[in-house]
Amino acid sequence: AQSVTQLGSHVSVSEGALVLLRCNYSSSVPPYLFWYVQYPNQGLQLLLKYTSAATLVKGINGFEAEFKKSETSFHLTKPSAHMSDAAEYFCAVSPGSQGNLIFGKGTKLSVKP
């Protein structure tokens, strides 16, 4: 069965610092992987996705993620945090031909001035 683990329910960084949000998955088939962002009192917005093309995926707002099959990881990074990046981030894995998207429990990112 597929699953997603996000390490750290809360991450705090200073403005201008590196953002690293961790996601590990388990999947019995080659996965599709997604990162979503949720700003306060809003719905989820697709940040980026991996669908078996390039292993380094670039998304919106300067975020990127690297698919590492050997580590079953899909960590999200941004070189320099901005105050507007404060939000909750969800990693998700798409299962095989039948099955719903499986979400991690989310990581809330705080950015200190």
Place this chain on the structure above:
Amino acid sequence: NAGVTQTPKFQVLKTGQSMTLQCAQDMNHEYMSWYRQDPGMGLRLIHYSVGAGITDQGEVPNGYNVSRSTTEDFPLRLLSAAPSQTSVYFCASSYQLGRDPYGYTFGSGTRLTVV
């Protein structure tokens, strides 16, 4: 604008009342689903549909009912509201179930409080 529209945005119910959360999409997506979001629990799937006339249960279906009479609409019914159903509800849609490279499009959510 194309997307997923949820109504209402906020609702307060008394225990035992029933109501319907509306969800509509105009992207001709076959797949639609309902999630609830609770602090520290992430998103949990309530019900989903792979097309008009076809629905199935997700992880937490008890106390909820769905139907899919058209491709565009996927309403969620609370049969007899309980305080445990206080949550934020999201509707999502996509082109297909499973291995959809486009991911899901989410509505903006309905914040429900049951007192």
